[in-house]
Amino acid sequence: MVERPNKPSSLVATPGLPPQPTVNFSDDNSLVTATLPTGESITVLLYGATVISWKDSSSTEKLWLSSAAKLDGTKPVRGGIPLVFPVFGPPPADHAQTSSLPQHGFARTSRWEFLGKSTSESSGDQQTGDLSVKLDFGLSSAADGLDPKGKAAWPFKFNLIYSVTLNRRDLTTSLVVTNDDERAFDCQVLMHTYLKVKDITNVTISGLDSSSYVDKVDAASTKTQSGEIRIEGETDRVYTADGPVTVSEGGKTLFTVTRDNLSNVVVWNPWVEKAKGMGDFEPKDGYREMLCVEPGSVGGWQTLEKGDAFEGAQTIALGA
Numbered sequence: 001m002v003e004r005p006n007k008p009s010s011l012v013a014t015p016g017l018p019p020q021p022t023v024n025f026s027d028d029n030s031l032v033t034a035t036l037p038t039g040e041s042i043t044v045l046l047y048g049a050t051v052i053s054w055k056d057s058s059s060t061e062k063l064w065l066s067s068a069a070k071l072d073g074t075k076p077v078r079g080g081i082p083l084v085f086p087v088f089g090p091p092p093a094d095h096a097q098t099s100s101l102p103q104h105g106f107a108r109t110s111r112w113e114f115l116g117k118s119t120s121e122s123s124g125d126q127q128t129g130d131l132s133v134k135l136d137f138g139l140s141s142a143a144d145g146l147d148p149k150g151k152a153a154w155p156f157k158f159n160l161i162y163s164v165t166l167n168r169r170d171l172t173t174s175l176v177v178t179n180d181d182e183r184a185f186d187c188q189v190l191m192h193t194y195l196k197v198k199d200i201t202n203v204t205i206s207g208l209d210s211s212s213y214v215d216k217v218d219a220a221s222t223k224t225q226s227g228e229i230r231i232e233g234e235t236d237r238v239y240t241a242d243g244p245v246t247v248s249e250g251g252k253t254l255f256t257v258t259r260d261n262l263s264n265v266v267v268w269n270p271w272v273e274k275a276k277g278m279g280d281f282e283p284k285d286g287y288r289e290m291l292c293v294e295p296g297s298v299g300g301w302q303t304l305e306k307g308d309a310f311e312g313a314q315t316i317a318l319g320a
């Protein structure tokens with residue numbers, strides 16, 4: 001039985017106050033959309049708490065979503081921002097706790113509960129309605145929506161709170177993992193962000209110069225980045241780095257990604273052959289219009305003792 005979210009009433013304009021953000025559910029309660037008075041919006045699918053849309057004030061989409069993405073809860077969403085927890089990639093055979101989990105864990109295949117919304121002024125500019133809206137989602141080991149495959153493979157008591165905050169010029173996603181078990185557990189966390197670009201051949205990624213990375217398309221060898229990154233073929237790299245990562249196209253900065261407590265960034269583009277092999281990746285040349293920049297903590301394990309919590313966040317700003 002799937003839990004129904006608490007259905008919020010839209011936040012409406014009050015006489016004398018500037019217009020407020022609106023928060024609405026789809027009729028089937030599967031999607032929640034938040035819109036700022038200035039027109040920016042996000043849409044989150046409760047399945048996976050997957051952000052599937054982020055639009056600026058001119059309704060221009062900032063996230064890539066496959067036209068064949070399944071949004072009905074039958075498989076992880078191909079696009080948007082799926083959440084990876086408690087294991088990144090195929091579970092390592094030598095890590096007993098996670099070895100039976102599906103690739104990228106179960107957070108992206110569980111139905112999350114909507115916990116509520118809050119609004120605040122971003123910069124105090126009431127005339128322009130410079131407000132932000134935060135949506136909170138929860139998933140715990142006791143939740144009805146927990147993917148049964150995850151529950152069977154990872155029998156720990158845990159609690160996850162995922163917050164998605166929309167400002168006029170940026171989007172922040174933040175995950176808090178709490179260990180509610182008597183035993184310690186290991187976990188990895190990653191925000192698998194599919195950014196939308198116009199033409200990947202004009203894209204450069206900077207901020208990772210001199211950082212070491214594991215090259216997953218070259219036998220997981222460890223390398224050091226030299227200069228900017230250009231995507232010229234299948235790319236699947238796990239960087240360890242501090243500092244902002246910028247994505248530019250034709251010399252113009254599209255996105256600046258900053259991280260809090262997430263020491264890795266995965267840069268992924270499937271390119272021609274891998275895109276062909278994914279049934280839910282459409283159009284097949286869509287790899288030209290997307291780039292995954294995925295902040296995470298996946299280089300090792302976060303070991304949480306009973307009662308411990310781990311929090312990590314990304315902020316994706318539009319422009320520099």
Ligand SMILES: O=P(O)(O)OC[C@H]1O[C@@H](O)[C@H](O)[C@@H](O)[C@@H]1O
Binds near residue numbers: 089103236
């Ligand atoms: O097909 P999935 O499970 O969504 O994974 C997509 C990609 O996700 C990336 O994070 C991984 O580094 C890739 O190796 C993987 O192919």
